Amino acid sequence: MGVIAVLTLALKQMLRGHGLKVCLVATLMLAILIGTAGNKVPGPVLVGVALPAVASSLIIDFRTYYSMLRALYMVGATPRQVKIYVLVPSAIFSATYGLPYVTMGVMWLTLVFSLSLISSVAVMVLALRVAKKGFSTSIAMYTQQ
Amino acid sequence: MTDAVVVLRNVWKSYKEGDSVVTVLKNVSAIFYKGEIAGIHGPSGSGKTTLLRIIAGLERPDRGEVIVDGYNLNMLDDLGLAMIRNTVVSYIPQDYGLVENLTVKENIELPLLIAGIPKEEREAKIREVLEYMGLLSKASSYPARLSGGERQRVAIARALVTTPSVLLADEPTANLDWENAIKVAEMFKKIRKDFETTVLIVTHDPRILEYVDRSMNLMDGVLKDKLATLIGRAQ
Numbered sequence A: 001m002g003v004i005a006v007l008t009l010a011l012k013q014m015l016r017g018h019g020l021k022v023c024l025v026a027t028l029m030l031a032i033l034i035g036t037a038g039n040k041v042p043g044p045v046l047v048g049v050a051l052p053a054v055a056s057s058l059i060i061d062f063r064t065y066y067s068m069l070r071a072l073y074m075v076g077a078t079p080r081q082v083k084i085y086v087l088v089p090s091a092i093f094s095a096t097y098g099l100p101y102v103t104m105g106v107m108w109l110t111l112v113f114s115l116s117l118i119s120s121v122a123v124m125v126l127a128l129r130v131a132k133k134g135f136s137t138s139i140a141m142y143t144q145q
Numbered sequence B: 001m002t003d004a005v006v007v008l009r010n011v012w013k014s015y016k017e018g019d020s021v022v023t024v025l026k027n028v029s030a031i032f033y034k035g036e037i038a039g040i041h042g043p044s045g046s047g048k049t050t051l052l053r054i055i056a057g058l059e060r061p062d063r064g065e066v067i068v069d070g071y072n073l074n075m076l077d078d079l080g081l082a083m084i085r086n087t088v089v090s091y092i093p094q095d096y097g098l099v100e101n102l103t104v105k106e107n108i109e110l111p112l113l114i115a116g117i118p119k120e121e122r123e124a125k126i127r128e129v130l131e132y133m134g135l136l137s138k139a140s141s142y143p144a145r146l147s148g149g150e151r152q153r154v155a156i157a158r159a160l161v162t163t164p165s166v167l168l169a170d171e172p173t174a175n176l177d178w179e180n181a182i183k184v185a186e187m188f189k190k191i192r193k194d195f196e197t198t199v200l201i202v203t204h205d206p207r208i209l210e211y212v213d214r215s216m217n218l219m220d221g222v223l224k225d226k227l228a229t230l231i232g233r234a235q
Helices: A003-016 A019-040 A043-060 A062-074 A079-104 A107-133 A137-144 B048-055 B078-087 B104-114 B119-132 B148-160 B178-195 B206-211 B226-234
Strands: B004-017 B020-033 B037-041 B063-068 B089-092 B166-170 B198-203 B214-219 B222-224
Touching (some): A003 A079, A003 B104, A043 A079, A062 A107, A079 A107, B004 B198, B020 B048, B037 B048, B037 B206, B048 B089, B048 B166, B089 B148, B104 B119, B119 B148, B148 B166, B148 B178, B178 B206, B198 B206
Parallel strands (some): B037 B198, B037 B214, B166 B198
Antiparallel strands (some): B004 B063
16 A cells, blocks of 8 residues: 555655765766776776765755654654655665666676676665654754755 | 544653663653544653653553553564554654665565565555645655755654654654744644644744644653642542
8 A cells, every 4th residue: 555656756756866866976877987998897896986986876856855754753654654665765776776787787887787686775774764763853954955 | 633642641661771770761651542632742851752752662661551553562572562662653853763775665565564564555554644644745755865844744743644643753853943843833733633642742942832632841850730630539
């Protein structure tokens, strides 16, 4: 019940935020880098560029995700609905970032996908934990800014 | 005003702070009745917000019993508590808890959306509550564009849209000037009259207590209330 509604909310928030746009730009830049330099770009460099980009993309919208998770928790979202809200943006971010490379069949880039998925989930779980526990005035005032 | 809607019996709550344990609520007992506006007054750090959060099912007590509208919260799992928060109790945090990139209408829609209420019914309820709170013209605005008083009214509208039995307001006037604070206090009286909602207001502003039916003092985790004392003695 209400699962589609939560999916819609997650998508709406992603489109209104800036994180996904940053993620897409970073993906495009990496694609150009690979396109021009081909296999000369060392795998660790790709991973080193990609992971901070995907993590920062999520962190840019952290406050939004945090406030939504907090609101969902307050107005009685079920544990399942909250899990869906955590997983959907994470999955979209990591897919946006990793899938194009995975389809190229490059092992290092498959690693990028895996690690970006893990980092996305980690950021969202952090947002959830703060939302559940972080009702202190300082955090509350921060989100109000 | 005789039906008990919220019953607290010997509620204890502690938090770990580094190596030490801080007891925030100490053997708190109280009864709040249908259609009552009760004010809980006390200084910062006295446990007021924790008490509200326990009644809202956002936190669980370490010991003691919490009964809200007939539901014993101790007996409920996380899903049950979520249901209580969605249908029985509405909590308004001090910073209003609005989602900044959702419009006023979308913010108010949240509890109805997650309850799976059909669109037509949602639209009707939102319109009704927007009209009631005088926010119809602000439906498409984002919270950042609203004044403090308007943000507070949006938070109340979101809390009211599910017509809960209990409305919990944490420092509802803390971020408002006195004129808007009075308007909010009057609004709670109107809500009580129109919906018979039980309203619990936590505040450190003694002036707001002029607008409540009954006030209690929470000091160092101890709630001082005549009824609570009687319950304690009876046990």
